[in-house]
Amino acid sequence: MRWLLKRLGQVVITIYVVITLSFVLIRLMPGNVIDALIAQLETEGVEASQIQAQVTNLAGIDPEDPIHIAYIDYMTDVLRGDLGTSLWSGKEVSVMIADTLPWTVFLLSWATFLSFFVGIALGALMAYYEGGRLDLGLTSYAMVAGSIPYYVFAVLLVLFLSYRYQIFPTSGRAPNGMTPGFTWPYISGVINHAVLPVLSLVLSGGIASLSMRGNSIRVLGEDYLRVARLRGLSDRTIAVQYVARNALLPMYTGFMISLGSMFSGAVILETVFSYYGMGFILVQSVDHRDYPVMLGCFMVITIAVVVALFVADLTYSKIDPRVEGTNSDTY
Structure with missing residues (x-):
């Protein structure tokens, strides 16, 4: 306590x-x-x-x-719960954030989860086929993609898939003129507008796969895996309960940090796609020197990061028994 x-x-x-x-x-x-x-x-x-x-x-x-x-x-x-009023638009800051935050959460939560799980899958494949052509190809891609900012992918995707081939919309968060509601035309339109922003973040997520590869290779060399094989455990059991679980543990804290800091990544992404979320209004508030809106957005980002780290501290010992007792009164 x-x-x-x-x-x-x-x-x-x-x-x-x-x-x-x-x-x-x-x-x-x-x-x-x-x-x-x-x-x-x-x-x-x-x-x-x-x-x-x-x-x-x-x-x-x-x-x-x-x-x-x-x-x-x-x-x-x-x-008192009052974040002030926008000096530029005259709207309450809390209302502006309440209107835009769900869209940012929708967009970036999908991008964060997909980037993480795609990285896990690719990293596991790279470790399993270590030294092979698949490992060489995926590792090369992950190193290149991880060094390219996500907004470069965003600009390229808009250029080719929106302007040149007109497969996806160039801007907005939902179809124009369509009444919001839980109808398939509206939901499919929202998804269609979110595909390119999400894809740009997923394509640049090479660091997660490299981390998973390194962790998996390290785990594969541990003595307890040899003991597990001697006990007659199946390859699936060893892969899931031993290799995957222990390889994922070092990535857990990083994943929680990425959940908390995903709002800061919305600034450039939503600007490129003209996606009216919290990052978009933050950029506008900076241009207009709109202090209350800037402070309200920064407050949300700060709280999200700090709470994510706090949750990571509370839950890490639950998934890794080796640190049990750290979160105790004797610490």
Whole structure:
């Protein structure tokens, strides 16, 4: 229990520190929302003083307030569950995140799980056929693909499969003009729009297969596998209960981290595909110096990463008996 309370305290402190640092760094960025509004509305004859008054009335805060006053006001609102109002659009930040976050989770959870399990399957094949042509080919691909950023694959997929061959849509998260609902035309349209973003992440996921290959080869040389064969256990039992399980253990923490940090990967991906998710509105908020939206998005990303690490700490001892007792009061 003492270990659990200690870890919970670390979670709270980490989230608080990251939010504070994000607030300070964002407020120290050059320019502000008023400058962005002036740049866009100057041609319409709107005076800067009128724009600043409109922003102050809209958001309930003055972007020109001293940073310590703005920080106290913001943290007080956050503790009340109020993430503020977008300085640019006038919408509540919590509403904007609630509208876009499920789409980002849908897109990136599929990409993360597929990348992980495809990497496991390929890594197991590479280890089983170690030194063969299949191992050489897959290892070469994994090394090349793992060194190429996912957004390069994204641009290539859009160029060829969207613009040139027009197999998949170029942008959006659902078919235009179609009423949302649990109908096959709408669901199939949503899947169709998500194929290329997911595929771009899966194609660049070579690191997981290389990790699985290395772990499997290491496990295959362990003495307990020889004992298992001497006991007469079947190859399937040895492969599943001994090789696969022990090879996956070192990858578990990395998988949990990738689940938590997948929201940060949405920024470029959703921009390339014009996929209206949380990463897309984060990019827009940076362009417009929209402090509340930026802080709200960063808060979600921080909480997701910290919670994922916390869950990994809690569950690792359940899947690996060798670390049992680490999460105890004697630690």
